[in-house]
Amino acid sequence: MRIRNYITAIMLLAATQTAHADVSFSMQAEAEAQNTPQGWKAVELPQGLPAFTAANTFDITDFGAATTAADNTAAIQAALDAAHQAGGGMVIVPTGEWLFGRITIGSRTVLHLCAGATLKLLAYADQPDHTTKTPYITDKKGATDIVIEGESAETSVIEGQGGPWWDAVEAKESGLQRGSIIRLYQGERHLFRHFRLQNAPGTNLTLGQSGKGAHNTVHDVHIYAPASTVADPSHNTDGIPIWTQYCNIYNCLIDTGDDNVVTDSNAQYIHVWNCQFKAGHGASLGSYTVDMHHIIYEDLSFDGTDCGFRLKSNTDRSGDVHDIIFRDCTMHNVATPIQITAWYDKVPDSPAAAAASPESVKSTTPHYHDILIQNVTVSGYDTKNSNDKNYNGIMIYGRPESYVHDVTFDNVQIAHRNGVRLFFCKDIKFINGCTFTKTRTSQSVSTTDADLSSVMENSYEASYSWNGSTSGIATAIVAPQPTADRYYNLQGHTYNKMARSKGIYIHNGKKVIMK
Structure with missing residues (x-):
């Protein structure tokens, strides 16, 4: 059972009023919505924020920003610096469209976008440097306790003007680098809420780096970019990549061109719930999966994503990955609902070919285990693809030197064009009424069936049990x-x-x- 954790110390910050007539500030809702899984440490919210008064509330127009200006970067930075020099404060972005470049935020600062405010990145042609990956909105060195907020995801917007950047990717522009719109690297206790990110040049809201930048809360943030499958796609526009510990993400809508939310190396104690995923690559883990564990994705709806739950890595970037939960989710028209692969971007010609040449086990060998997929319903995908073997209801592809093991499917109901593929895995358990329908051939397995054979596309060195009734070794061989x-x-x-x-x-x- 999950428990709701109330942090009374944080509540002391609730209902602090700013001196700006139209802006009020409170973190009471965040304290009440913590939803900390049992046995986990609660995510810490920003602390030590000052009481906001006329003395520490700064409107960017007072520093020279104008909707008619070609570049408001210096004015916005001056307002942020004033808040930093005041020991913390609030910076107001009023209604209107404000062009800007790269800015940095100091400790105990709130960047507030009013209703109708749009922070708009300088156009690709107006940015002199296309070869740096520095984020557009980032933290001063060592800064902590930062809030970036709007008044709603419908009315407070950060616009990335990403189209020309995606064209440059397709043109393979030499040296091209695309920084996240937002990335706070080092400090702790950050809050992001009530705004929309759209058309990012690259990734949108990246949390942490190399395990630093922990304790992040993201809620009521909407992220949009064209899908990677449309005629004019975005490229690598991940919604929320995570490279640190202790993050809560909830009540978000993400419709983008790459992973909707993705945990990468050093991601630990990550809880994502009550989100909608549309276009994108789903609830992902990896491809960098060093020191990654205790991750929960739950209460999510997927509609038209390329993938649902996707764990991916390879032998140059992984390690021990465990205690992963994916539960209480629905998927409609999802091409690859469940995929666990240790062969990211380097799939062997056949599992038999892989078995003939196992690699030596090393610290970066993928080791996936103790994964729970529970109360998941999948339906609606019946699209014929030129390579159907890449689109399966369930795909688990371990390695001959490192089997995927101890994966439990609990009350999982899948209807999908294609069936199941299991390679180099063991102790895969289907329990509590799992069913699978392969719609391409109108074949189904239910709780009364002996095994998955009627919906098995292929298997190799894979053992599983089906609803507690049997345990078998999958025996299909794909070999020279x-x-x-x-x-x-x-x-x-x-x-x-x-x-x-x-x-x-x-x-x-x-x-x-x-x-």
Whole structure:
């Protein structure tokens, strides 16, 4: 059971009023909505913010910003610097459209976008440097306790003018680098709420770096960019990438061109709930998965995303990945609902070919285990693709030297054009009434069936149990044409004629029983 954690110390900051007539500030709602999973430390909200008065509330127009200006960067930065020099304060962005470039925020500062305010990045042609990855909105070195907020996701907007940047990606512009619109690197306790990010040049709202920048709360933020599958796509416009610990993300709508939310290396104790994902690559983990654990995605709805739950990495960027939960979610028209792969961007020709050349286990070898997928319903995807094997209701693809293991599907109901593929995995459990329908062939398995064989597209060295009734070894073999001296057991291991013991083997495409 999840528990709701109330932080009384944070509530002392509630209902602080600013001197700006139209702006009030409170963090009481955040304190009440913590929703901390049992056994986890609560995410810390910003602390030490001053009482906001006329002395520490700064309107950017008082520093020379104007809707008619070609570039308001200096004026906005001057207002932020004034708040920093005051020991903290609020910077007001009034109604109107304000062009800007890169700005930095100091500790105990609130950047507030009024209703009807749009912060608009300078156009691609007006930015002299296309080769730096510095974020557009970031923190001063060591800054903590920062709030970036609007008045609603419909009326307070940060516009990225990303189109020409995406064109430059397609044109393979030399040295091109695209910074996040927002990324706070080092300090802790940051809050993002009630605004919209749209048309980012690259990623949108990135949390932390290399484990720093912990304790983030994001809610009621909407993110938009064209899907990666449309005629004029965005590129790598991840919604919320996470590279740190202790983050709450809730009540967000993300419709973009890459991962909707993605946890990467050093992501730990991440809780994402009550969000809508439309175009995008789903609720993702990786591809960088070093030291990543205790992540919960729940109460999410997916509509037309490329993927649903997707864990992806490879042997140059992974490690021990565990205690992952994906539950209470619905998916409609999702191309790849459940994908767990240790072969990101480097899929072998066949699992048998991979088995013939296992790598040595090292610290960055993917080791995926203790994953729960619970109370998930999938329907509506029936699109024929040129390569259907890449679009499956369930795909688990471990490695011969490091099996995916201890994955539990609990009350998961999937209807999908294509079936199930299981490679190099063990102790995969389907419990509490799981069902699967392969709509391409109108084949189904239910709680009364013995196994997944009727919906299995392919499997190799994979063991699973189906609704507690059976436990079996998947035996389908995808391998090069066997030679006269090559024998395979039912787990796909290769033997020569002299090395065989008693058992059942496949030889020259036929079953052979050795007594």
